[in-house]
Amino acid sequence: MRRSTPFLSLITLTISLSLTAAPARVHTTKTHKLEEVAEGVYFATGTGAMFLMSNAMVVVTDEDVVVVDSHITPAASRALIESIRTITEKPITTLINTHFHYDHAHGAQSFRDVQIIGHEYTREKLIAAPLEEHSFLNLQAAFERGLVDLKRRLDETTDETERGSLEAQIAFNQAHIKATEEVQPVAPDVTMSDRLTLFRGGREIQVHFFGRAHTAGDVAIYLPKERIVFTGDMLLGGISWLGDGYVSEWSATLENLKSLDFERILPGHGPIFYDRARIDYVQAYYEDLNKEVVRLRKAGLTAEETAAQADLTRHSDTLGVKDRGASLDAVKRIYQLLDQNND
Ligand SMILES: [Zn+2]
Known part of the structure; x- marks a missing residue:
């Protein structure tokens, strides 16, 4: 028992070192x-002051600035641009969208005179009917329902502290609903199918499509020298939203994706992680x-029944x-794809 102690503490030390490797400077x-994960490369997350919903990455080159993902609304992306202006005056020339989802792409219109890079499928989806996408409409409906519920609770409460909190939540919901009215989705004007590389201002920025996953057009943005990959929603620290996904191919x-040599994983939602085993975990889950x-489904269950009974414990x-x-959205999606294939 005693002999194992140094070994255990070595493991603990290794884990804590790998979690805290190269502490990043954070510019708030x-x-x-804006967490500087390598010199001039920033992982952009929200402070909670406004609703951004998704993360972004900012790459400052010797000449310009390349931004990956554009948040959920033009107001959110304007705030991102203003934040970038506090770290560099270089022109923002390029926006890369990881996929078509509203929470990553609906801020694109705030970026003027930029090239927008995305997968062919992302362009297709964003020029079709992005404001009729179920993912977008579901969240809008949730915000509307939330607002009705918050207002009802405000009418009912007599507690002053709760009143303040409810009023703040109502203002937050209303601000987001208002910000959404401004959205005019913009599609990528440079598309790619498998791979595209930007050589720009001393940097190499690779854009990879590895197959269908969270959507049919997810791209990973890879900085080989810095060993950083921004994965959008094709890889999060946990389970992604599966409602537009291709679970059987994911x-x-x-x-x-694992063929790339990276150390840091910057996901579309949630914090940075380093542990590649997390990829194995989500693979096994999907x-x-x-x-x-x-x-x-073969046993004759409806999607609702399957969502209730699936055992993934x-x-x-x-x-x-x-x-x-399991998530009903996920199960419905798997049923839908199986129905399409008449399987
Ligand atoms: Zn998404």
């Missing part, structure tokens, strides 16, 4: 935290989810799946 504005796509849904330790069940 009212709306954004694990293979992530396997392709594989099991797909199997489980196919099995229950063996992912409890890795992904915190403690209870039976």
Whole structure:
């Protein structure tokens, strides 16, 4: 027992070192935290002052600035641009959108005179009917419902502290709903199918499509010298939203992503992570989810029943799946794809 102690503490030390490797400088504005993950490369997340919903990456080259993802509304992306202005005066020339989802792409209109790079599929989706996409409409409906509920609670409460909190939440919801009215989606004007590389101001910025995953056009942005990858929503620290996903193909796509030599993973939501084992965890979950849904569908269950009964609790330790069940959006999506294939 005593002999194992030094070994254990070595493990603990290694883990804590890997979590805290090269502490990043954080530059904070009212709306954004810009975490400098390598010289001139920033991971942009929100301070909570406004609703951004997704993360972004900012790459300052010797000549210009390349931004990856543009938040949920023009107001949110204007705040990002203002925050970038506090770190550099170089022109923002390029925006790369990881995928078409509203929370990553609907701020694109704030960027003037830039080239917008995205996958061919992302362009297709953003010139079609982005304001009719179910992902966008679902969130809008949730905000509207939330507002009605908050107002009802405000009418009912007599507690002054709760009143203040509810009023703040109402203002936050209203500000977001108002900000959404301004959205005029902009599609990429430079598209790619598999790979595109920018050689720019002393930097190499690779844009990779590895296969279908969260959508049919997710790209990962890779900085080989800095060993950083920005993954959008094709890879988060946990389970992504699966409502537009290709769950049966997702694990293979992530396997392709693993071919890159990176150290830091900057996800579209949530904090940076370093632990590549997390990729294995989500791969295993998507594989099991797909199997489980196919099995229950064959047994004649509806999507609702499958969503309630699917057992993925063996992912409890890795992904915190403690209870039976799976996301109904995910199950409906898997059913939809199987129905299309008449399978
Ligand atoms: Zn997404």
